[in-house]
Amino acid sequence: MYYLLFFLYLIVCGWLLTRLPFIKNARLSTPLILTLFVLKVSAGITLGWLYKTYYGQGNDYWDLNDYGKEEYQLLIQHPLAFFSNLFESGYANENSFFASTGSFWNDLENNILIKALALFNIFSKGNYYINSLFFNFFGFLGHVALYRVFNQLYPAKENAVIAGCFLLPSTLFFSSGINKDNVIFTLVGCLAYALFFSLQKKITLSRLVAILFSFTGLLLIRNYVALVMVPGIIAWAICAKFQVNKTLAFAGTYMAFFFLAVIAFYTIPPLNPVKIIADKQQDFFSLPVANTQIPTDTLYPNIASLVRNAPQAINHGFIRPYLWESQNLFTLAQSVELAGYLLLFGVFLGYSLYHKRPFSLQPFILCMLISSLIILMLLGYIVPNTNTLVRYRSIYLPFLLTPILCSIPSPRPRNTY
Numbered sequence: 001m002y003y004l005l006f007f008l009y010l011i012v013c014g015w016l017l018t019r020l021p022f023i024k025n026a027r028l029s030t031p032l033i034l035t036l037f038v039l040k041v042s043a044g045i046t047l048g049w050l051y052k053t054y055y056g057q058g059n060d061y062w063d064l065n066d067y068g069k070e071e072y073q074l075l076i077q078h079p080l081a082f083f084s085n086l087f088e089s090g091y092a093n094e095n096s097f098f099a100s101t102g103s104f105w106n107d108l109e110n111n112i113l114i115k116a117l118a119l120f121n122i123f124s125k126g127n128y129y130i131n132s133l134f135f136n137f138f139g140f141l142g143h144v145a146l147y148r149v150f151n152q153l154y155p156a157k158e159n160a161v162i163a164g165c166f167l168l169p170s171t172l173f174f175s176s177g178i179n180k181d182n183v184i185f186t187l188v189g190c191l192a193y194a195l196f197f198s199l200q201k202k203i204t205l206s207r208l209v210a211i212l213f214s215f216t217g218l219l220l221i222r223n224y225v226a227l228v229m230v231p232g233i234i235a236w237a238i239c240a241k242f243q244v245n246k247t248l249a250f251a252g253t254y255m256a257f258f259f260l261a262v263i264a265f266y267t268i269p270p271l272n273p274v275k276i277i278a279d280k281q282q283d284f285f286s287l288p289v290a291n292t293q294i295p296t297d298t299l300y301p302n303i304a305s306l307v308r309n310a311p312q313a314i315n316h317g318f319i320r321p322y323l324w325e326s327q328n329l330f331t332l333a334q335s336v337e338l339a340g341y342l343l344l345f346g347v348f349l350g351y352s353l354y355h356k357r358p359f360s361l362q363p364f365i366l367c368m369l370i371s372s373l374i375i376l377m378l379l380g381y382i383v384p385n386t387n388t389l390v391r392y393r394s395i396y397l398p399f400l401l402t403p404i405l406c407s408i409p410s411p412r413p414r415n416t417y
Helices: 002-019 030-054 060-077 079-087 104-124 128-153 158-166 169-174 180-200 205-221 223-242 246-267 273-285 303-308 310-319 329-354 363-382 386-394 397-407
Strands: none
Touching: 002 030, 002 104, 002 128, 030 060, 030 128, 030 158, 030 169, 060 079, 060 104, 060 128, 079 104, 104 128, 104 180, 104 205, 128 158, 128 180, 128 363, 128 397, 158 397, 169 329, 169 386, 169 397, 180 205, 180 223, 180 363, 180 386, 205 223, 223 246, 223 363, 246 273, 246 363, 273 303, 273 363, 303 310, 310 363, 310 386, 329 386, 329 397, 363 386, 363 397
């Protein structure tokens, strides 16, 4: 029965995707849309199967689905409680908005997904793979949103844009599961799309709603991502609306936020950014040791510790896992992919310097590039295992790699004379 339901829903979802104006306006052919969607659905199935087979019980993907089944029962038996308990806290002493444990706000990250799964279960009867299909129907919109932005910036590089927005292996893989990464990727993509076309053309009601919905979703599900993006968005808006030099706009905006962070460090303990980062790291340290755990120095809530740990954070956030750290084919694939990206960046940088070709950093690219680099740096400070690093990092790879892929010159046609 589940097989029949899955294929029935797959056909319906594919048909809907080819009819949605948002996707039709991307001007991708129907066969290509369906191929890319089936590829994403297949990645979601593979992810679920791998984690069920090799990690068994206790992995985030299947646990969330099981919690969704429990909430579905609550929905059926006590619908009022189902909706009201989303806003209730079971903690006597509520922690801050940034806390990773013992906090209503931290629980809300998972509760939003669990409630969504409970609603999906009306149609899926709790089947993991059908729920994965539903997640990826919405997740596919994030890929299309990014494609529409980058295709606007690089109209002559359609294949490179498709590769960067749809086909990066770790992005495709980890953004296709029943988890927060899928949702975060989609929200970031939709936020980037709505902001880009609002600033490049005009703001409309639908774009304003998309901006508010996406940013609020990021703030509730992974707050540091939303907050890190704020300075870049402000600088981007200044460039677009006031025709200010982009270097001046971005340097001035980030400098202003740097001073605000310094003020918070010395005067507002709950908003002390260094303490928040250190606390996040401690929350990861308190988890059971992962198979891909890597030695990580303890970060203390002071600037000296932040500076001292910076080289290790760069190493972890941008370079790990090393090829020789591979424990199985799964981690080997992660290492090979990252090595390929680093090689690609090195070749691109060398080519640009040798041919003295300046890299075009338009305000959108600059905003997303700086935001992504800061987030990867934070992950390097906080996360002590490579599997989680790869998973979290995958969300931001399209913003780092698509401009590079699109800046690689196309091969010249051979002279046939």
